[in-house]
Amino acid sequence: MPNKKSGLSGLSLFTDETGILQHSKFGVIDKRHGYTTDDNSRALLAAVRFHSRFGGDEPIHLAKRYLEFLLFMNINGGGFHNVISYDRKYLDKNGTEDSIGQALWATGCTLNSTIPLYLKQLSKWLFDENLPLTRSFTSPRAKAFTLLGLCGYSRAYPKDENLIRDIIDFSDFLIQKYLDTEEPEWQWFEPYVTYANARIPQALFESYEIVKNTNYLSIAKKSFDFLIESQFSNGIFIPIGTEGWYHKGKKKALYDQQPIESACMTEAAFKAAEILADETYKQRGYEAFQWFQGKNTVQQSLIDTSNYTCYDGLTPTGVNQNKGAESLISYLLAELSLPILTL
DSSP, X not given: OOOTTTTTHHHHHHBOXXXXXXXXXXXXXXXXXXXXXXXXXXXXXXXXXXXXXXXOSHHHHHHXXXXXXXXHHBOTTSOBOOEEOTXXXXXXXXXXXXXXXXXXXXXXXXXXXXXXXXXXXXXXXXXXXXXXXXXXXXXXHHHHHHHHHHHHHHHHSTXXXXXXXXXXXHHHHHHHHHHHHOBTTBOXXXXXXXXXXXXXXXXXHHHXXXXXXXXXXXXXXXXXXXXXXXXXETTEEOOXXXXXXXXXXXXXXXXXXXXXXXXXXXXXXXXXHHHHTOHHHHHHHHHHXXXXXXXXXXXXXXXXTTXXXXXXXXXXXXXXXXXXXXXXXXXXXXXXXXXXXXX
């Protein structure tokens, strides 16, 4: 379980003066892959959540580093670059919708945290600067990431009616995507299920928490139940694999299974249990988390307890021995979402 002494060791290992590096080869940092906005946004979210639970200077130091990175990647109201090389050269003209959405998720939730005011001020500026761009996004995940950020922002500024209007607009977008795609055997927002899936219903659970629209709650539950039905077997979480994903009317891919899916499912399940007052979802949350610890299809743990890092997933032959920022952050976020921690 995370604790004040060891919980951030993985983040610190992968973070240098620029930000969190993207990949490693057998646990050795692979600088050839540089840095991404995706990873640094997730790392910011983990650092501020860690500080809210444990306090201390280290998570503030790390949060500052990740915000410096996002400021460097900011394109003056035009979103964020997503990838830079190790020597800090931009490798894209514009970031993806999902990477921009994740930056807004992290900065929005930073506003509703315990970190110092000056970091919240920068977070607010970055969020306000880039929110207009996200209104034209078409990716349901990018919309969901942004919606999660809006919900965090709204908790910090509950009297801001503009935030409420945006929460409604982004939620309505997701509802329409669901209505356009749903069938009796396919309760989802697209004709395929890919990555970070549980973040979409999680965003609707959180928007319901703020605006109390029961339609948001109903579709959050239906779509989340569909994910549960698609990804659990006899109490074992089996995330949809990246080698083919899961397309409507076809068989879902079993491998490769990624840590991000376990983290998303863990957090969304505990949110569902809280909102719906149903212990069944809490059980699914613990089962999804136990995927990291060896309750999975290859019965092997993905956690390196020597430095609090996480291997990159499950393949047909076992655990992928590489490690990356996404994997270790996913594990930390999953742990920080557990309702009861052994400190």
